[in-house]
Amino acid sequence: MIASRFAAVCALLFAASVTGAAPAAAQGTDGACAEGAGVTVVVDFGDLGPQPLVRCAPGTPANGIAALQAAGIDVAGSQKYGLAVACRINGKPGPDVESCAGMPSATAYWSYWHATAGGTWTSSQEGAQTAKPAPGGFEGWAFARPKSANDLPTPPRVAPVRQAATPAPAPAEEGSSFPWGLVIGAVVIVVVGGAGLVVARRRRAQ
Missing domain, CATH: 1.10.287 (Helix Hairpins)
Structure with a gap:
C-alpha cells in the first residue's frame, strides 16, 4: 500500500x-500585431502624455470599443451615453478636463480613426461601439484639443505600419541540448x- x-x-x-506549466490564455500584447494575429490599436494621448500606446488586440474584435478592451486598454464612457461615447482612455483626460457627464467638449475629445496596414489614417464615420475593425487592420485614437469647434482633429502620430518580424532563432541541433x-x-x-x-x-x- x-x-x-x-x-x-x-x-x-x-x-x-x-x-511544465500550462500556457496562459490569449490577451492583449505590446506592439503591433503580426500579420493575421489580430487588430492593432494605437492611442495617441497628445498633450495629455504619456507617449503613444501601441497594442495588439488578438482575434477579431466585434467593434472599436471591444478592440480597445481586448488590447488591454481601459476605456470609460459618459454617464449619459455609456460606451457609445469614449470619454476616458486609460484614465485620460482627467476630470479637470472632462467631466464625462454627457457629450465631450468640442475642444477636448477623443477622435477615432481606421487604417489598413501600411496605409493612411482615415477618420471614422461611425461610432466605435458600432464600427467593426477590419481584420488585420489598425484602430486609432487621438486626443484632440482644437482651438475651435471648426478645426479638424489630427490623426495619431504613430503610422499604421506593422513592425518587421524578428527572425526566429535557429533550431538546436539534435542531441545538443542536455x-x-x-x-x-x-x-x-x-x-x-x-x-x-x-x-x-x-x-x-x-
Whole structure:
C-alpha cells in the first residue's frame, strides 16, 4: 500500500518536471500585431502624455470599443451615453478636463480613426461601439484639443505600419541540448522511492 502511494507521487512529480506549466490564455500584447494575429490599436494621448500606446488586440474584435478592451486598454464612457461615447482612455483626460457627464467638449475629445496596414489614417464615420475593425487592420485614437469647434482633429502620430518580424532563432541541433528535465525527474523518483522503501522496511521490522 505504502509503495503504491509513493509510486503515484513519483509519477506526478516526473510529469510536472517534463510538461511544465500550462500556457496562459490569449490577451492583449505590446506592439503591433503580426500579420493575421489580430487588430492593432494605437492611442495617441497628445498633450495629455504619456507617449503613444501601441497594442495588439488578438482575434477579431466585434467593434472599436471591444478592440480597445481586448488590447488591454481601459476605456470609460459618459454617464449619459455609456460606451457609445469614449470619454476616458486609460484614465485620460482627467476630470479637470472632462467631466464625462454627457457629450465631450468640442475642444477636448477623443477622435477615432481606421487604417489598413501600411496605409493612411482615415477618420471614422461611425461610432466605435458600432464600427467593426477590419481584420488585420489598425484602430486609432487621438486626443484632440482644437482651438475651435471648426478645426479638424489630427490623426495619431504613430503610422499604421506593422513592425518587421524578428527572425526566429535557429533550431538546436539534435542531441545538443542536455535533457535536464528528465534528469531532475529521475533523481526525484530515486530519492522519493528510496525513502519509501526505507519506511516500508522499518514498518515490517516492527
